[in-house]
Amino acid sequence: MTQTKIRVYELARELGLTNKELLSILEQEGFTVRSHSSNIDEDDADLIRRQIIAERQKGREEREEREERKESAKPSPAAKKAPAAPAAAAKEASAPAKADKGGKEIHLKTPVTVRDLADALGKKPNELIGMLMTMNTFAAINQVLDVEKVEAVCERYGRKFVRERREKPQEKAPVQAAGKGAPATTLPQKHVGRPPVVVFMGHVDHGKTSLQDYIRKTKVTAGESGGITQHIGASVAVVGEQTITFLDTPGHAAFTAMRARGANATDIAVLVVAATEGVMPQTIEAINHAKAAEVPIVVAMNKMDLPGANSDKVYLGLQQNGITPEEWGGETAVVPVSAMTGEGIDDLLERILLEAEMLQLSADLNAPFEGLVIEAQMEGGMGPTAHVLVRNGVLRVGDSLICGQAYGRVKALLDSNGKRLSKAGPSTPVKIMGLSAVPDAGDVIRICANEREAKALAEAEIAKHREGTLQVERSLTLNSLEDWFNSREQADEKQELSLVLKTDVKGSQEALSDLIQNLQSDKISVKIVHAGVGEITETDVVLAAASQAIIMGFHVRVMPGVNRLAKQKGVDIRLYSIIYELLDELKDAMRGRLTPEIKEQTLGSAEIIQVFNISKAGKICGCRVTSGVVKVNAKAKVYRDKELIYHGQVQTLKHFRDDVKEVKSGLECGIRLDNFEDFEVGDHIEVFSIQEIAPEL
Numbered sequence: 001m002t003q004t005k006i007r008v009y010e011l012a013r014e015l016g017l018t019n020k021e022l023l024s025i026l027e028q029e030g031f032t033v034r035s036h037s038s039n040i041d042e043d044d045a046d047l048i049r050r051q052i053i054a055e056r057q058k059g060r061e062e063r064e065e066r067e068e069r070k071e072s073a074k075p076s077p078a079a080k081k082a083p084a085a086p087a088a089a090a091k092e093a094s095a096p097a098k099a100d101k102g103g104k105e106i107h108l109k110t111p112v113t114v115r116d117l118a119d120a121l122g123k124k125p126n127e128l129i130g131m132l133m134t135m136n137t138f139a140a141i142n143q144v145l146d147v148e149k150v151e152a153v154c155e156r157y158g159r160k161f162v163r164e165r166r167e168k169p170q171e172k173a174p175v176q177a178a179g180k181g182a183p184a185t186t187l188p189q190k191h192v193g194r195p196p197v198v199v200f201m202g203h204v205d206h207g208k209t210s211l212q213d214y215i216r217k218t219k220v221t222a223g224e225s226g227g228i229t230q231h232i233g234a235s236v237a238v239v240g241e242q243t244i245t246f247l248d249t250p251g252h253a254a255f256t257a258m259r260a261r262g263a264n265a266t267d268i269a270v271l272v273v274a275a276t277e278g279v280m281p282q283t284i285e286a287i288n289h290a291k292a293a294e295v296p297i298v299v300a301m302n303k304m305d306l307p308g309a310n311s312d313k314v315y316l317g318l319q320q321n322g323i324t325p326e327e328w329g330g331e332t333a334v335v336p337v338s339a340m341t342g343e344g345i346d347d348l349l350e351r352i353l354l355e356a357e358m359l360q361l362s363a364d365l366n367a368p369f370e371g372l373v374i375e376a377q378m379e380g381g382m383g384p385t386a387h388v389l390v391r392n393g394v395l396r397v398g399d400s401l402i403c404g405q406a407y408g409r410v411k412a413l414l415d416s417n418g419k420r421l422s423k424a425g426p427s428t429p430v431k432i433m434g435l436s437a438v439p440d441a442g443d444v445i446r447i448c449a450n451e452r453e454a455k456a457l458a459e460a461e462i463a464k465h466r467e468g469t470l471q472v473e474r475s476l477t478l479n480s481l482e483d484w485f486n487s488r489e490q491a492d493e494k495q496e497l498s499l500v501l502k503t504d505v506k507g508s509q510e511a512l513s514d515l516i517q518n519l520q521s522d523k524i525s526v527k528i529v530h531a532g533v534g535e536i537t538e539t540d541v542v543l544a545a546a547s548q549a550i551i552m553g554f555h556v557r558v559m560p561g562v563n564r565l566a567k568q569k570g571v572d573i574r575l576y577s578i579i580y581e582l583l584d585e586l587k588d589a590m591r592g593r594l595t596p597e598i599k600e601q602t603l604g605s606a607e608i609i610q611v612f613n614i615s616k617a618g619k620i621c622g623c624r625v626t627s628g629v630v631k632v633n634a635k636a637k638v639y640r641d642k643e644l645i646y647h648g649q650v651q652t653l654k655h656f657r658d659d660v661k662e663v664k665s666g667l668e669c670g671i672r673l674d675n676f677e678d679f680e681v682g683d684h685i686e687v688f689s690i691q692e693i694a695p696e697l
Helices: 008-015 019-028 042-073 081-099 114-121 125-134 147-156 208-220 252-260 281-293 311-320 345-359 451-467 481-486 506-517 538-547 562-569 579-592
Strands: 005-007 039-041 105-109 160-164 191-193 197-202 234-239 242-247 268-274 297-302 334-336 362-364 370-379 383-392 400-403 406-414 429-435 444-448 495-503 524-533 549-554 573-576 597-614 618-631 635-640 643-655 662-664 668-673 684-693
Touching (some): 008 039, 008 042, 019 345, 147 160, 197 208, 208 345, 234 345, 268 281, 268 345, 281 538, 297 311, 334 345, 400 429, 495 538, 495 579, 506 524, 506 579, 538 562, 562 573, 597 668, 618 684, 643 662
Parallel strands (some): 105 160, 297 334, 495 549, 549 573
Antiparallel strands (some): 191 362, 400 444, 635 684, 643 668
């Protein structure tokens, strides 16, 4: 007989624990679980249930014992007979009042057993067990009841169940000084949980927009007159007592464009896959973009209401592209949904909140405001407006802001329904009015002490931009080795070359991917951030810029205008028609990313026999070349008593009065060194050249 199983997050919800708390308990008890999506046997789950119930029972008994000790420590009734009676009466009267303190509400922490619920309702346990039997539930006195059952029982007795949250360790509220650029007043940190920010990604016509429209219709605009009156690039869905912020980005291009500017706007990516078509080319692109951004993926398997829906086809396509569904033993949730009927939408939203819980998203309300520009435009009657997502702190009307070359003072804040707000907290999307210019999407917007400071920062940014107008972004080409190295500290870590690969057919893609994986070495590896079929597009360039990757195409063309964008972004695009040429250049690129071996090659040596002080030229040392040859612009070291006192290069050479390029052994010459005149007779000069030896893979 097959052993029934239960997922960790389902058991955590039943027991009223956070996923993190339950995972910690399971680890302590010796269970091997990887994440909240892992399965455990029902027998093991019963052991955990009994353990937690026993701990609660023990805690309750200890509290009762403490209460009894307190009562016994009070003066006896004989000692204070007169006041004791009213005190006892008051105590007896207060007991039921305390039990019914919330009026018709019953406050309990989960997990709730039959005994707990009976005590809270003022009923005998066997009476409550009889009530449960009428509801087709057969329970023992210490059995845990799920939240829905507790609510149903309370409702029968005319009471309302209020689930109390367990207290979390206060480890995120240390008192620290605010960061650089913060307002003068430094406040202690005030960390609070924030709603997750979610983006929908996937292939065209698979239902991204339809799903978001359904969520807006049922979760966003419910009860609002006129529906959404402002498009601010994002919307907020209300799910029970929690909220989810959805970014209305036009696919993964804008998503990656934001990340290319160093701003990862989203916490979770929802990958929409049509059950009728399965994984398509743009689906694969979306997967690679989400992986490159290192955000969790939740798959929405859409169009389940259509006759051609085939979930196995979707699972197989995901598996082939590095995403293993939970149904096949993996960690990625695949939720069947329908944007037409609404099937599975609530399950999708619940899973998003579960992933957000695992991320433990938080923001500091007392931190200086920081946000991200989602969209921006010039609007008639409003001037420059920016649709901003608050990432940290609180944005208020009247705040002075700086955003790239734009600055200003917040004149008004509008939510997605056009309602004016006085302030906006973390993960809240708002429209800002009052900026001096239209900022760029993806720009970070911050608070300043006052408008004067904001204006000065904006003017400095304008001047900086003017100087660099003709410059392009840092180039990442196959030959830009020195720049690439200078941008990173080269420790002993293994280097990585990022690559976007586009081919004409799927077979070529698979073959090349396999060959490239075989090029790995102990010093450097190639990471294919995206491999796809078809021509090279702007999306590929944006992804390459964000991932600091090069683009290689095999038997494909470049779409019009893409080369211009690549030059602007500093992305190198190479096209090939022969496989070995592609692999050879890739090997060269890998070698180029490794630090070349530096070797000094001795050219010659000289001894200082006299020092001349020339008024216009400064000091020149008269030397005799003792070995080899001395050359202009060669590297030079000066030793005094075998101790190095100078390391530079030969600036000029003179043989008698003539300037020469080199002097050979046995001849005398005048040597002038670059930025060094502290010569003494007897000093020894060694001349050498630097040779770089290309590293081997």
